Amino acid sequence: MNxxxxxEMATSGFGDRVAVKSGASSLTYSQLFEAAGTAAGxxxxxxxxxxxxxxxxxxxxxxxxxASAWAGVPFVPLNYRLTGTELETLVKxxxxxxxxxDADRGESxxxxxxxxxxxxxxFLERATTGSTGEPSWPMDPDQIAILLFTSGTTGPPKAAVLxxxxxxxYILGSVEFASAAEDDTALVSVPPYHVAGMAAIASCVYxxxxxxxxxxxxxxAWLELARSERVTNAFVVPTMLARVIDALSGAASADLPHLRxxxxxxxxxxxxxxxxxxxxxxxxxxxxxxxxxxxxxxISLLGPDEHRAAAESHDPxxxxxLTSVGRPLPSVEVQIRDEAGKSLGPGERGEIxxxxxxxxxxxxxxxxxxxxxxxxxxxxxxxxxSEGYIFIxxxxxxxxxxxxxxxxxxEIEDVxxxxxxxxxxxxxxxxDEQWGEAVAAxxxxxxxxxxxxxxxxxxxxxxxxxxxTPQRIDFREELPYNELGKLLRRKLRAEMLGEGT
Amino acid sequence: MAQLKxxxxxxxxxxxxxxxxxxxxxxxxEVTCGGVPMIDIKGDxxxxxxxxxxxxxxxxxxxxxxxxxxxxELLCTKPGEGSLGVGGTLLSLKEAKPLPSSD
Numbered sequence: 001m002n003x004x005x006x007x008e009m010a011t012s013g014f015g016d017r018v019a020v021k022s023g024a025s026s027l028t029y030s031q032l033f034e035a036a037g038t039a040a041g042x043x044x045x046x047x048x049x050x051x052x053x054x055x056x057x058x059x060x061x062x063x064x065x066x067a068s069a070w071a072g073v074p075f076v077p078l079n080y081r082l083t084g085t086e087l088e089t090l091v092k093x094x095x096x097x098x099x100x101x102d103a104d105r106g107e108s109x110x111x112x113x114x115x116x117x118x119x120x121x122x123f124l125e126r127a128t129t130g131s132t133g134e135p136s137w138p139m140d141p142d143q144i145a146i147l148l149f150t151s152g153t154t155g156p157p158k159a160a161v162l163x164x165x166x167x168x169x170y171i172l173g174s175v176e177f178a179s180a181a182e183d184d185t186a187l188v189s190v191p192p193y194h195v196a197g198m199a200a201i202a203s204c205v206y207x208x209x210x211x212x213x214x215x216x217x218x219x220x221a222w223l224e225l226a227r228s229e230r231v232t233n234a235f236v237v238p239t240m241l242a243r244v245i246d247a248l249s250g251a252a253s254a255d256l257p258h259l260r261x262x263x264x265x266x267x268x269x270x271x272x273x274x275x276x277x278x279x280x281x282x283x284x285x286x287x288x289x290x291x292x293x294x295x296x297x298x299i300s301l302l303g304p305d306e307h308r309a310a311a312e313s314h315d316p317x318x319x320x321x322l323t324s325v326g327r328p329l330p331s332v333e334v335q336i337r338d339e340a341g342k343s344l345g346p347g348e349r350g351e352i353x354x355x356x357x358x359x360x361x362x363x364x365x366x367x368x369x370x371x372x373x374x375x376x377x378x379x380x381x382x383x384x385x386s387e388g389y390i391f392i393x394x395x396x397x398x399x400x401x402x403x404x405x406x407x408x409x410x411e412i413e414d415v416x417x418x419x420x421x422x423x424x425x426x427x428x429x430x431x432d433e434q435w436g437e438a439v440a441a442x443x444x445x446x447x448x449x450x451x452x453x454x455x456x457x458x459x460x461x462x463x464x465x466x467x468x469t470p471q472r473i474d475f476r477e478e479l480p481y482n483e484l485g486k487l488l489r490r491k492l493r494a495e496m497l498g499e500g501t
Numbered sequence: 502m503a504q505l506k507x508x509x510x511x512x513x514x515x516x517x518x519x520x521x522x523x524x525x526x527x528x529x530x531e532v533t534c535g536g537v538p539m540i541d542i543k544g545d546x547x548x549x550x551x552x553x554x555x556x557x558x559x560x561x562x563x564x565x566x567x568x569x570x571x572x573x574e575l576l577c578t579k580p581g582e583g584s585l586g587v588g589g590t591l592l593s594l595k596e597a598k599p600l601p602s603s604d
Binding site: 005008142165168174175176177179186199207209233235261263265286291298329388414 | 508542
């Protein structure tokens, strides 16, 4: 198995269709195939063992991904928002690498031995004008396709290992070959270093769906591109959707008549945001996708019909499914387990475990986290209802243990966010002599509004068990998020404890 | 007869068909295309074999074919004129239940 097999099939099935468009430039599937082969030759002759990409989305992303597969080296998209020192550590870890970057970044990079730096323009020029060797790539399913450094919200970045067998299994398990209509266009606005950015390329190529890249997200640019390119499909993280809704302020509808499907994932979607979105995009099908870097992207889906049924239902149990991440893919199994490893029943809370061909659960240079039966501990805590709908409560590491009682920050945060004067809220556990841990809340009031500590405590106490009432409440201007809208809980906790960062 | 595993690739001895094994039964089986045993993806077809008219409905790119028992599933990576079979029975086209696109 090799990712190149997917591109080869697309090339022979519909080679003249446009595969990817970035600004005014584009590549058909045949051109992408040729470029991958040519670039693979460049990588091979450089002697490098990995191809790294330190850049925003451009044609170099799909070319680099497939060229790496062709050359049999891992593709390593790096986070271009990292600082110089952080980046240096990662680049050293993956040396010797063939590193493609934009001209400015290339110049500011320190000279590192074992790193061949090539500008994006040069890389693409060579890939699209050079000669391509005989189509031939390693078929060992265990070869590494992609190394993705995880975002590091729980510690220093570590590289998740995705092998060809994981990614090809994911695509074969979730996408039907050539299933896209000829006018299907996907807007890709997540950066290449996010697993959703990688999965989007593989999924779209296999489905035959044209990709339009948005290198740098803003709600206005997203809306403009969606209109001008007649985008039919898009994936967004919750923060992006919230910004798009803000940018549409006051409009009765989003006026994107071509947008048939909008999927979202990569973080918790506030119920208020998805409800607003469904009103603003009345003709768009919504899909919630839950997945992790370590699982080659999506493992469960809440589909369009389930969104509609939940939104229209008066039964609170069914309406609540709008906040669920849906049911496992047919090719994946999910279990909720307690701390002793026992599988739990419907509604019981525990850690989410997943098993399937697409699941890697492996980090570079470390022992696999997958057990002997193939189960991967996601470190996400949650529950599953009687019909298999999964509800995520947050990271297992974020669970607050107060006097022997486990509580999830998400449960308390949901209640805080329902308060009309609260714009944003986060809950963390802080050390407490009496209870082991105490509940601490950081609250951001809406502009021009204020709310007292007493009011917050009463609000929570009226709605949840008294142990959930925050012992400490800090009012803040804003909460710390990473660039993809993921709350940096460790940073918040450190700030609340006065530890600095 | 051969023990197959997911990821194994084979080609037809009598037409252009190429497949990749998506799911394999635990026992050894003989997969045919056009009525003739399939060969290793890089292998050379034996002399004197020809497409059987009873197995000539063809394969289609990107389609999956399954055995009656459902334990063997093949993905067509290159189409051809032969039909796929196992143990003397032709495989049938697997009807896909489409999932909504998620990325």
